[in-house]
Amino acid sequence: xxxxxxKNNDENLREYLKQLLESGLETKKEPRAYEHQQVxxxxxxxxxxxxxxxxxxxxxxxxxxxxxxxxxxxDDEQACETCMYFQVHRKYCxxxxxxxxxxxxxxxxxxxx
Amino acid sequence: MANLLWLQGGACSGNTMSFLNAEExxxxxxxxxxxxxxxxxxxxxxxxGDGVQQILKDCISGATKLDxxxxxxxxxxxxxxxxxxxxxxxxxxxxxxxxxxxxxxxVVALGDCATWGGIPATAPNPTDSQGLQxxxxxxxxFLGTDFKAxxxxxxxxxxxxxxxxxWVTQILVAVATGRAGDLALDEFQRPKTFFQSFTQTxxxxxxxxxxxxxxxEFGQRKGCLFYDLGCRGPMTHSPxxxxxxxxxxxxxxxxxxxxxxxxxxxxxxxLAPGTVFKTQTVMGVPKDLPEGVNKxxxxxxxxxxxxxxxxxxxxxxxxx
Numbered sequence: 001x002x003x004x005x006x007k008n009n010d011e012n013l014r015e016y017l018k019q020l021l022e023s024g025l026e027t028k029k030e031p032r033a034y035e036h037q038q039v040x041x042x043x044x045x046x047x048x049x050x051x052x053x054x055x056x057x058x059x060x061x062x063x064x065x066x067x068x069x070x071x072x073x074x075d076d077e078q079a080c081e082t083c084m085y086f087q088v089h090r091k092y093c094x095x096x097x098x099x100x101x102x103x104x105x106x107x108x109x110x111x112x113x
Numbered sequence: 114m115a116n117l118l119w120l121q122g123g124a125c126s127g128n129t130m131s132f133l134n135a136e137e138x139x140x141x142x143x144x145x146x147x148x149x150x151x152x153x154x155x156x157x158x159x160x161x162g163d164g165v166q167q168i169l170k171d172c173i174s175g176a177t178k179l180d181x182x183x184x185x186x187x188x189x190x191x192x193x194x195x196x197x198x199x200x201x202x203x204x205x206x207x208x209x210x211x212x213x214x215x216x217x218x219x220v221v222a223l224g225d226c227a228t229w230g231g232i233p234a235t236a237p238n239p240t241d242s243q244g245l246q247x248x249x250x251x252x253x254x255f256l257g258t259d260f261k262a263x264x265x266x267x268x269x270x271x272x273x274x275x276x277x278x279x280w281v282t283q284i285l286v287a288v289a290t291g292r293a294g295d296l297a298l299d300e301f302q303r304p305k306t307f308f309q310s311f312t313q314t315x316x317x318x319x320x321x322x323x324x325x326x327x328x329x330e331f332g333q334r335k336g337c338l339f340y341d342l343g344c345r346g347p348m349t350h351s352p353x354x355x356x357x358x359x360x361x362x363x364x365x366x367x368x369x370x371x372x373x374x375x376x377x378x379x380x381x382x383x384l385a386p387g388t389v390f391k392t393q394t395v396m397g398v399p400k401d402l403p404e405g406v407n408k409x410x411x412x413x414x415x416x417x418x419x420x421x422x423x424x425x426x427x428x429x430x431x432x433x
Contacts, residue, residue, distance in 0.1 A: 034394070035292060036388075036391065082419055089427055094329060111396040
């Protein structure tokens with residue numbers, strides 16, 4: 001697949017995901033995966049669904065359209081753009097179980113820096 | 114001529130195997146070029162039974178001068194402090210170790226088990242193992258805090274699981290040629306010449322570390338292994354990326370995370386499930402940050418690095 005095709009696919013899919021979230025899709029944004037066991041549990045759920053089941057990926061990972069601010073530390077900001085799995089130039093989450101085009105200001109509960 | 118005696122306690126022989134692979138200098142060079150006389154070594158010694166026992170007794174009595182005593186493996190104290198679980202040449206190994214250490218000019222602890230207790234001393238430490246002069250981070254170990262060999266030096270610790278062969282032979286050459294006094298040791302009695310810098314020093318993934326690009330699978334050629342795969346390179350003191358393994362590579366260069374095996378806490382987190390090859394985080398931030406970096410600084414740096422990241426940093430630049 002050419003770079004242009006990848007880019008087009010990413011843009012289309014990103015737009016689709018955005019529409020899902022804007023339409024009020026209820027995602028599991030909490031509890032955050034702050035403990036290793038929680039990470040494993042969420043990853044295990046993601047591994048059970050089809051790679052193109054985008055809606056459930058958003059739900060299980062707890063995606064939101066804006067950064068997450070923990071209640072106990074409001075200055076802390078968890079956004080895709082600072083996450084280790086975020087590819088800056090492609091605007092893409094490369095966590096193997098997600099592999100989704102995202103926006104920098106989005107967030108999910110698997111965020112890690 | 115410097116007489117060297119080498120014994121193994123609670124060990125897997127990994128450091129002996131490593132030593133036999135040394136190249137600069139080689140184990141043979143030690144004998145032919147640097148005047149080291151190997152009195153006995155588990156894989157090289159020809160003597161058996163009474164013959165070995167006599168060598169050890171002669172070293173202790175002074176009939177044979179013991180210049181360098183190398184100990185590999187942990188000192189096993191179980192059961193009930195007797196050391197009977199690790200007998201050698203007719204008595205508990207720990208009794209030989211105490212007497213030989215007192216007789217030697219220089220004592221070298223080789224590998225993690227001899228230096229800090231290593232894997233045998235991992236909780237619950239069923240063999241009641243200790244390192245020669247440390248138990249994990251605590252100074253003391255089997256010989257005690259105040260121990261000094263006849264030269265006046267404490268135990269020289271060469272950690273690693275195993276130690277790189279050249280660390281061993283180069284230290285032995287320094288000692289055998291009368292330059293032991295020139296060795297600067299760090300707080301854990303490791304020669305600074307090897308253990309002042311970090312495993313990360315010289316890592317080919319440093320640009321990925323700088324721009325916060327994460328590797329997500331073993332063997333991946335792009336990305337840093339610190340962020341997700343548990344690499345301890347930024348916190349571990351070793352020259353693994355300066356003095357390469359087999360002269361060609363290192364774990365991180367090959368896409369495998371550093372396990373921090375030259376540090377006293379190795380194996381980290383007592384090998385609890387999910388702690389190996391996975392970066393441990395607290396609220397999404399690595400539990401162990403690069404040495405000297407605090408959480409706030411780390412978060413700021415990550416934001417800036419990601420913002421400045423050039424496109425090539427996200428691509429595989431090691432093209433075959």
